[in-house]
Amino acid sequence: MGFNEIRVNKSREDKEVDKLVRGKLGQDIIRTNIKLTDHFVTELQRLLQEQINDADTAHKRPKLPVPDYAPEGKEYYAKSLAKCAPGSF
Structure with missing residues (x-):
């Protein structure tokens, strides 16, 4: 059809x-x-x-303060935070 x-x-x-x-x-x-x-x-x-x-x-958000009691110093603490949440620190 x-x-x-x-x-x-x-x-x-x-x-x-x-x-x-x-x-x-x-x-x-x-x-x-x-x-x-x-x-x-x-x-x-x-x-x-x-x-x-x-x-x-x-990238304009405030960064978290690094505490004085970080186990291996402030640099280690900051690097470990950056690995957990890239782009926000």
Whole structure:
């Protein structure tokens, strides 16, 4: 069966649905989908911008103080902290 045969054999209900979808109802559905897509894109852009801002400010965060009681000196303590959380110290 070809595509044309399917269209010719449509029932009356199918033809009514086609008219609705092509008409005002179809236009409303398309507008709603566009609004939802725009909202989704806007929200995604906001979340990405937050990630970028967090990454930009990560190196500006205050460093933790190195205590005097570090087992092998302050340098060892600072290096071990840097290994645990790279990029934040």
